[in-house]
Amino acid sequence: MKEIVNFARVRFPAVGENEGFARTLTAGFLMHLQVTPSQLADIKTVVSEAVTNAIVHGYRGEDGRKREVLLELCFYKDRTLLIRVTDRGRGIENVEKAMEPFFTTDREGERSGMGFTVMESFCDGLRVSSRVGRGTTVTLFKRLHK
DSSP states (O other): OOEEEEEEEEEEOOOTHHHHHHHHHHHHGGGGOOOOHHHHHHHHHHHHHHHHHHIITTHHHHHGGEEEEEEEEEEETTTTEEEEEEOOOOOSSOOOHHSSTTTOOOOOOOOOHHHHHHHHHHSEEEEEEEETTTTTEHHHHEEEEO
């Protein structure tokens, strides 16, 4: 088992303005870890994508102030960062299909369907687990080089 150096767990209402809160919280968590500006930008981007997916797709049509997103951050001694974003919303019917570039369920055409593709390209590992009617958990791994 990997040795944990630091971790954080925070729940917040599933509203759009909390996407920025999640990015800022993550940047604060990383401040003492000597990450490069490029690594920080990548990490903030994947957090933004994962949290936005939880808010927009997980709770589509619901009052986000009554629903929550869980953000977990864990930094291991081997300089691996784990980021986990969980919602208890609609779930994803077909995770494999949802992870295809440009796939979107957005009928209004405001979403590009590139969220998982962006997350996957900026991280060293991505896992998505979901159950329809129960919610989705996105787990990302990023190796932080000195």
